[in-house]
Amino acid sequence: MKNSVVWTPITTIETIPLREGRAVQVGDTELAIFRLENRCLTIENKCPHKGGPLCDGILSGATVVCPLHGQRFDLESGMPVLASQPGGVAIFPTRVEDGVILVDLRSLRTAGDVAA
């Protein structure tokens, strides 16, 4: 059963340069964590178009542009910016506490998902 939020510490804030993203492997999923001016946002690191590494994309505010073919995703909703694009990406609530980036991994899809 998925119940209350569990904030998992992933990394420290200084491992990600401002306005860039970095990939982190968690279980079977690769996350892309982005550092914005005063917060961090996390999405699945896989463009639904052709699997591009979104963590390597250029940011435009809270939008990331896939480095392979320029698909754009809103980091807050995971939705594509253009209606004509196929599908969105999973998002993971993220907050920063004492310089540590904490991610809520409940929406993680793991192969052997044995939920407590």
Added chain:
Amino acid sequence: MKQQLVVVGNGMSGVACVEQILKLPHDFEITIFGEETHANYNRILLSLVLAGEKSPEEIIINDIEWYQTHGIRTRLGIRITGIDREKRVVIDEDGGETEYDKLILATGSSAFVPPIAGVEKRNVHVFRTLDDTKALLEKAQPGLKAAVIGGGLLGLEAARGLQMRGCKVTVVHLMETLMERQLDATGGEYLKRKIESLGIRVLLPQQTAALFGNGRVDGLRFASGEELEADLVVIAAGIRPNAELARAAGLEVRRGIIVNDYLETSDPHIFAVGECTEHRGQTFGLVAPLLEQGRVLALTITGHRGRAFEGAAPAAKLKVMGVDIFSAGSIDESEPGVETVRYEDPSLGVYKKLLLKDNRLHGMILVGDIEDEQLYMEWMRNGTDLAPHRRQILFPPRDADPGREVADMADSEVICGCNGVRKSDIIQAIHAHGLTTLAGVKQRTRASTSCGSCTSLCEKVLRAVAPDFQKETRTTLCSCIPFSYEQLRDIIRGQKLKSVEEVLHVYGNRKGCEVCKPALSYMLDMIWCGEHEEDRSARFINDRVHANIQKDGTFSVVPRMRGGVTTPHELRRIADVAEKYNVRMVKVTGSQRIDLLGVQKADLPKVWADLGMPSGQAYTKGVRMVKTCVGTEFCRFGVQDSTRAGIELERRLENLFTPHKVKMGAVGCPRNCAEATVKDIGIVGQEGSWQVVVGGAAGKSVRKADLLITVESTEHALEACELFFQYYRENANYLERTYDFVERLGIEKIRKETVYAPEAEKKKLLDRLARSKALAKDAWLERDAPVHPTQFVQIRPLEVQTT
């Protein structure tokens, strides 16, 4: 303590300027004084209010809420009667004083009332403000005899409005021609005929000597002695800048308040904008240049002085009583050397007149058919030689059916192959967002944002579908920062801006995107070459990790192999690296180099270290390679040592960034084995000389390079390459290949400004190149000194809870 900004005038220009100021970083507390009691409204639409097509509320631009939201103090219905420049206060009619640190005069203009006896009689009006319009509306009744004095744009609009109200209207004009500032006699005659066909009388030339009537106007008496009965008179004889306040305060004033290119007056604390100004001897009446003034003043006053107001292009596009009129340039045919070409068809109501000087378009008048206005303006702006167009100049050929190609395509057909955008996607976006420009289509659909080969097709779809299609006349970088490349280079230099974030914050939307950020990064690097803060987050992933990203997220590695010459030792190392890192493919490239494909990001620093070779810049907009043949070293036919020259050229330019990639070639004889004539820069050896060629291409476009110069020594050939190279770096738009650049500027201009430039200018170009080169580094050295600890390293999670 916030600075006090006081704006005198609540009209279109003043408020438009305030709107621009609000977009920029500033520390102003803003107070606006308005003599009229209304919020800011669109004066241009007053004629529609008079005609009953819009209500007064519908022409409000900024409602009271807008002022409140932005914390602007508004003092409406208050007239400012003086300025004390010593105390820096403005004084209102009640004697109240308001302090300012900076003062903007946006006092506009007033209707000019000629000195005619009887203008004070009742039912004599001017037509300038919303109150004027409301007063006219109260009087205008069906069947009333109305006379409009003045046959310019404003007078004709007033006449139309009154006619819509059922009045019997006569237009009285002092000159022989209606709208004589825009039209010649024939053009004026066409307009007159059209107006008369709508049931409005036009009397000209007719000078009004007096208005008669007992207290209330009964009619006009002309200088000729004739009379015209009228129950209502509207005077629309032109406008005069409201400059009295400035004059009384001792500012420099002629017809209007004198402003320079930055909208500064003769007092450093006082600025002026709008119809009250006089700039380079010109006063203003049409809105477009005044909005540009507002943009420039906003920059000046917020401490970003730099962009200059260039004055108004004398062009007016008007629709007067349903007749399209376009007038631009000089319409004075008595000017020496001017010849005119004209066409008229009275029953179609079409009149076209083009004024040519030295086979170039100098001015034009178009009445009734202004379809070719854009092409003509393009000709005039560019100074196009019209000799080849002379036979068809009045009817430049148009595509028989420009929409045919678009109509032939199925909705599902892909227009932009790079981004997979279908025709239907573009059409949907046009309708959903009301797009009218290519920039809009690019932003909404991503079509034509990659290779650009579908640009003209996208434009055709727009033209076919969008009701208000607009061809872009000025290339701006992107909608995040709507300035041209040239302006941005000036801004960055002039304002000494040294980071992408700074440029975007001051001049852009603060966010930027994948289009403008890399372009700005390049400009900063080119201008400040190492003295700026490089911001990797503004660069494409390839430039963050110095390798070319592949479809699976791995990278390709191409070491520099100058001139395509390598050694057995180097080849052994390459082979060892390929095996050690499980490189999936080793590929000989078209650039005479070796590509190692499928390398993981985390392995890049180790791969570079093991190779022990510098970066080949195969991943970036920079210097790629010089392809060479074996020249005199081995070849039976070689007449120049192209291998050595090519290696030297590569050494001199390597590690530098460029607007787009630069591929070069050096060949030892005209057999051209290394294809130098389809390279961005090539040198072609001949017996005793080198030909230096530029702007060639053998990619998406195929283009034979243009000859830049022929020189005798290798050193001179290399110098010519360097001159062109630096000139291209400084003047090309980002992502503009040399083949487009050379076509845009023309090889003659390029020769004049590079190889044929005065020695001092050449030296400056070479010095700037040398300065950049001295600071340019082999990017792969970051293997030992990464710019960030996780530049190449994958982050490992601190802990992962699976429950």
